[in-house]
Amino acid sequence: xxxxxxxxxxxxxxxxxxxxxxxxxxxxxxxxxxxxxxxxxxxxxxxxxxxxxxxxxxxxxxxxxxxxxxxxxxxxxxxxxxxxxx
Amino acid sequence: xxxxxxxxxxxxxxxxxxxxxxxxxxxxxxxxxxxxxxxxxxxxxxxxxxxxxxxxxxxxxxxxxxxxxxxxxxxxxxxxxxxxxxxxxxxxxxxx
Amino acid sequence: xxxxxxxxxxxxxxxxxxxxxxxxxxxxxxxxxxxxxxxxxxxxxxxxxxxxxxxxxxxxxxxxxxxxxxxxxxxxxxxxxxxxxxxxxxxxxxxxxxx
Numbered sequence: 001x002x003x004x005x006x007x008x009x010x011x012x013x014x015x016x017x018x019x020x021x022x023x024x025x026x027x028x029x030x031x032x033x034x035x036x037x038x039x040x041x042x043x044x045x046x047x048x049x050x051x052x053x054x055x056x057x058x059x060x061x062x063x064x065x066x067x068x069x070x071x072x073x074x075x076x077x078x079x080x081x082x083x084x085x086x
Numbered sequence: 087x088x089x090x091x092x093x094x095x096x097x098x099x100x101x102x103x104x105x106x107x108x109x110x111x112x113x114x115x116x117x118x119x120x121x122x123x124x125x126x127x128x129x130x131x132x133x134x135x136x137x138x139x140x141x142x143x144x145x146x147x148x149x150x151x152x153x154x155x156x157x158x159x160x161x162x163x164x165x166x167x168x169x170x171x172x173x174x175x176x177x178x179x180x181x182x
Numbered sequence: 183x184x185x186x187x188x189x190x191x192x193x194x195x196x197x198x199x200x201x202x203x204x205x206x207x208x209x210x211x212x213x214x215x216x217x218x219x220x221x222x223x224x225x226x227x228x229x230x231x232x233x234x235x236x237x238x239x240x241x242x243x244x245x246x247x248x249x250x251x252x253x254x255x256x257x258x259x260x261x262x263x264x265x266x267x268x269x270x271x272x273x274x275x276x277x278x279x280x281x
Contacts, residue, residue, distance in 0.1 A: 015208060034207075034213070035208025035209040035213070037210045037211070041210045043208050043210055043212075062276045063276060063278070064213065064217075064277045065274050065275065065277070066210050066213050066214065066217075067273070067274045068243060068272050071273065092238055092246055094240050094244075095237075095239055095266050095267075097238075097246070098237070098246045099266055128268050170268070171270070174267070174271050175262075175268070176266040176268075177266070178263075178264055180262075180263030
């Protein structure tokens with residue numbers, strides 16, 4: 001069998017680099033990934049939170065943050081997030 | 087300070103037994119009452135309870151950001167079981 | 183028995199060097215150890231923020247906070263000497279001072 005990479009191995013390889021986290025609702029986070037656990041609770045550093053509200057997009061800057069894995073939907077490794085020029 | 091007697095969050099609740107507590111619930115509801123019992127789900131038994139319900143009336147077609155009218159409804163219940171999954175926050179009386 | 187298990191090392195081999203001492207790795211557990219007793223911001227999935235000193239927490243992310251301020255849309259809406267927050271409501275716990 002060809003070398004398989006498990007999904008969480010990919011995330012493990014992202015430790016130390018920027019990651020973009022998209023939640024199940026209208027919320028997104030970017031930050032430097034410091035670590036995570038089996039529930040994919042994540043510790044992020046230099047975090048920006050993006051919130052889409054009826055009043056528009058809201059940005060919040062945060063220091064070291066433990067993000068509850070319960071509402072995480074997608075993870076995009078190496079991305080600076082919604083504001084990255086593509 | 088409280089931290090000297092608290093090792094886990096449930097200690098905060100244990101120390102509030104027989105005291106009047108403030109409980110914030112999902113659905114913009116708040117309770118104050120005497121806490122008689124709790125369990126690991128945060129199911130609660132309370133007595134002499136006053137419930138406060140915030141009813142927010144959003145005017146149809148109103149522009150976003152316009153302050154909605156808030157109506158507050160209150161009611162009293164002599165004895166109450168609260169299902170734990172509705173609990174957001176429990177605050178004991180300040181021990182100062 | 184897993185036949186990929188390597189044989190035990192010979193007894194005369196010197197033990198491997200201890201792993202480098204890391205004052206903090208990045209795991210959630212280590213973060214939480216570092217942040218107990220410090221000022222934190224707890225945001226709930228509803229968007230409400232609780233700013234206070236983190237007394238302790240458990241495996242469900244149930245949280246005990248001291249000197250807590252409740253913030254809704256940036257305005258202080260309540261103050262609590264102590265507050266227990268049920269873990270299922272927690273979106274994140276963020277350090278509000280150096281850890």
